[in-house]
Amino acid sequence: MTIEPDFLDELGRFSAALNRQTTSIRQGDQRSPRVGDGLTFSDYRRYSPGDDTRRIDWKLFARTEEYFIKQYEEERSLTVHLLVDTSASMDYGDASSHKFESATKLALGFAYLTAAENNDFRFCTFRDRVDRIDTGQSNRGELLSLIDQLNESTLAGQAAFESSLAAYAERIRSRSLVVVFSDCLTEPEELEAGIAALARNDADVLLVRVVAPEERDPGVVGDVLFADPESDETRRSYFSGSLAETYRSRLDAHVDSVSNRVTALGGDHVLVETGEEYFDSFASVWLQ
Template identity: 90%
Template sequence: MGGTVVTIEPDFLDELGRFTAALNRQTTSIRQGDQQSPRVGEGLTFSDYRRYSPGDDTRRIDWKLFARTEEYFIKQYEEERSLTVHLLVDTSASMDYGDATSHKFEYAAKLGLGFAYLTAEENNDFQFCTFRDRVNRIDTGQSNRGELLSLIDQLNEMTPGGTADFESALEAYAERIRSRSLVVVFSDCLADPEALESGIAALARNDADVLLVRVVAPAERDPGVVGDVLFADPESDETRRSYFSGSLAETYQSRLDAHIDSVSNRVTALGADHVLINTGEDYFDSFASIWLQ
């Protein structure tokens, strides 16, 4: 299943646009320019009004006040500060897994693009990065549609490889965060839970809201093979031949579940969020479950 060519089409942005419109109709809590959400919107309280100026977000107009005064006023909130959303996508070799519709790296990249798109729509800034042993920023700071198209081109040219070093990569990146931030890490988390914990802890210590999105391909949860099988580690090129039967399959499943639980427990104990995503599920259903949680 490895070696899948990533082909995110540019019209994916149009799909995101239609999805955004549907999302706005579904949610009753209008996200302001400060991206109010359970993770980053706590503590914002109404402060005052100011007159509407061309270019202001029309969603922030107080229509009840308009009905009384026939003038446009914008609601302002205390401690309004711009939000930077940091999007970190794992490009290690284990992410190069899954078929054309459930490929882990492509799915994770599209989730990151979805966050970037909606972040820009809400007048906030994003930084889009990939990482293995270090974090590599690939956007140019424009946070617009042209930037998103460039990101699609760059992501399509990437081939996951090597080993992720969560501890050193995320600790080094945490030192670069200087503003109110949400950090979203997209990864299959196939590493020592302690290393993952150390990396996430470094981000959380920097007063950033942190969300770890773990992507798991359907064939990882249920390999669907029986008999004499040669298993290969994509990050070390080591192979092992085993007879994969019912008892071994159960052991594999229990160890995977234990790893998922360990990572989740460690991350949430740090005050960060953890979401498990099945890459076999519909992309927009998965994205909505993350964005609206």
Template identity: 45%
Template sequence: MIDADFLYELQRFDSELKRKVNSIFQGEQETSETGEGLIFADHRKYVAGDDTDLIDWNLYARTEEYYIKRYEEERNLTTHVILDASGSMEYGEGDDNKFDYAAKIGLGYAYLAAAENNDFRFSVFTDTFERIDSGRSNEGEVLGLIDTVNETEPDGRAEFGRALSEYAKTIGSRSLVLIVSDFIGDLEGIQEGIDSLADHHLRLVCTLSSEELDLPATGDTILEGIETETNVRTYVGNRTKQQYEERLDDHLGAVEEHAESRGAEYVLVDTSDDFFDSFSRAWPRN
């Protein structure tokens, strides 16, 4: 279960958030469309039908020609959190539970976005996605999301290509998109999902337990499928351990390589590490 107290520790990231927002989204929080916003854009000549209230009379006094002022409409930065709620995320006990650990990273993003009066969306996915926030984008909303996440039981199989591609269609403007997952699944599907979101500032946080990263050599073992009903009895010795870790490294390496080839950032976190250290590394570098 996630306790809300961890959110208040994140307040120390406020100054870092402001720096990142300025560097990542500079020039992107404003649309190219014009309207009666707060930011002056330019002038254009008056034509019949234009709002006479927009005429720049000071400019008329100098030129004796009618020009209207054009303004850019401001747009808030939107942070999209997409959290893997498939069965494999249920692994781990207590503070090392993958789903809870990953959810806290996503909730931390949402909390800091709200602290800067920016919008956020929060969704979970398996074979498709489900948006679980109500659209209020404030601290109270984040606290409510904690209750919703605590009531969520990870189950089923993650269909990265389908779920992320469907989600990408809901994003109307260039945004910060965070995917928190163990990225255990079909590589082609994961790559398809990454491609569908590559037009955004995409951040992948791969969340794994220490036992997944460093498989214990336990001898005779029954491996229970979390996302399937298949159980396998095998002998986990040093050779099996080495083969497993090589396959895992190859898979995660391919995910990271593909992400970076699309301009996305990828970071791996271990649930046995201090959460705030992991969150600091999970925060965007650019």
């Protein structure tokens, strides 16, 4: 697999700001729900002894003859955690619709615009555990280094969604956005448990599910040997019209189940077909 960095140069047109709240310590462009010193007016409250008299709104006093203090929302930076699935099932699809390459380019685009808005990102891959692969620079040089590392990724084994995501949730120290990129080929209950662990840790969660066109429609007829890339199990079946329809119905039901479980937890779910034009797919993720 070879990801070329050229697509990053085109991402400048996606300038929509992330409308997410955070309680991170470093000041930046995002607004925090915690009231304190900042640049954005929030509300008034009555003066109490010990308050800074410089905050008194004297124009309001002239109208009401009562002392009111101006309150402001603190402006804080947002930390965006990007987690890309490296299980064996992600190694699927042709050059234009490869699942891991598509997911990785979406994650890199997210990192690029996050850094452009003066926010921090954490870039990770996961399978049985989550491994952070960035160095904390959150700049273009970092992105180019990430592309080199991701091009050398080994896709193997199964993703342990519950244990790996739950362990990572313990590492999140401020209100953040966590974006998980995966094909979600696991039991919905396991995926739900992992997302729930992230949501419990005061994180906004966005699950980006990548589906290759060949998964929607395998394009085979007759006696076919199917192989599971994660377990090496094989199954021979006669894949005809009725079985193909049953397969598509079960895939759609799995997608709906995962989506419903994520949204019930307060997260967001986006389905991306990997054969789509990159910027259309990216817009559906970034503007979610």
